[in-house]
Amino acid sequence: MRHARIPGPSPRRRNPVRRNPVAGILLSFTAMKRHAGLHPLSQHHHFALTQALLMRRAAEAPASRRAAALRQAAEKFLSFWKKAGEQHFREEEELLLPAYARHTPLEQDPVVARMLAEHAKIRGQIQQLQTALETSPEAGLPIEEGVATLARALYDLIRYEENEVFPRIERVLGDAELQALGQRLTRLHSKYSCEI
Numbered sequence: 001m002r003h004a005r006i007p008g009p010s011p012r013r014r015n016p017v018r019r020n021p022v023a024g025i026l027l028s029f030t031a032m033k034r035h036a037g038l039h040p041l042s043q044h045h046h047f048a049l050t051q052a053l054l055m056r057r058a059a060e061a062p063a064s065r066r067a068a069a070l071r072q073a074a075e076k077f078l079s080f081w082k083k084a085g086e087q088h089f090r091e092e093e094e095l096l097l098p099a100y101a102r103h104t105p106l107e108q109d110p111v112v113a114r115m116l117a118e119h120a121k122i123r124g125q126i127q128q129l130q131t132a133l134e135t136s137p138e139a140g141l142p143i144e145e146g147v148a149t150l151a152r153a154l155y156d157l158i159r160y161e162e163n164e165v166f167p168r169i170e171r172v173l174g175d176a177e178l179q180a181l182g183q184r185l186t187r188l189h190s191k192y193s194c195e196i
Helices: 035-061 063-101 108-134 140-172 177-184
Strands: 017-020 025-028
Touching: 035 063, 035 140, 035 177, 063 108, 063 140, 063 177, 108 140
Parallel strands: none
Antiparallel strands: 017 025
16 A cells, blocks of 8 residues: 655755764754744854864864864864854844844843853954964964863853844844844855855
């Protein structure tokens, strides 16, 4: 007896999963429920999490390869930061938060205060890492510490924004505002691509 095919798109098409050859992890783009207007920011977060994972793996590399792996991960992250990371922070600070501020006094919101403090802290860590790479090409310890600290800070910030900041903003901003905001945000890639 033949089974009838259920009409509609296949599950694979609804939730495309791709293997990231660099990180060796499976990536799903529909795991988090997020308003479509905020999808570009969540996609930026996906890329940053991939960078954090690469940096963490470099810090855990065997001792014989660790220095080279850390330098490569740091250089790759700094390239990512210049291409997309700085722009992402600016979009959150110059587009997302002003839209939220029309509804909520930001100076009274500890969630936003923490997010901005974390942005400043990460910018400082990036500057330290860049200085370590430029001034002492063979300096292993400052680079290793910088990479490990930055990887953890990025991971923690992204999880905080996705779990605390974005849901709070989605509750306050209306659908029309979120849609308009989404039109102004930078898309780093097409819907199912992971290339930067």
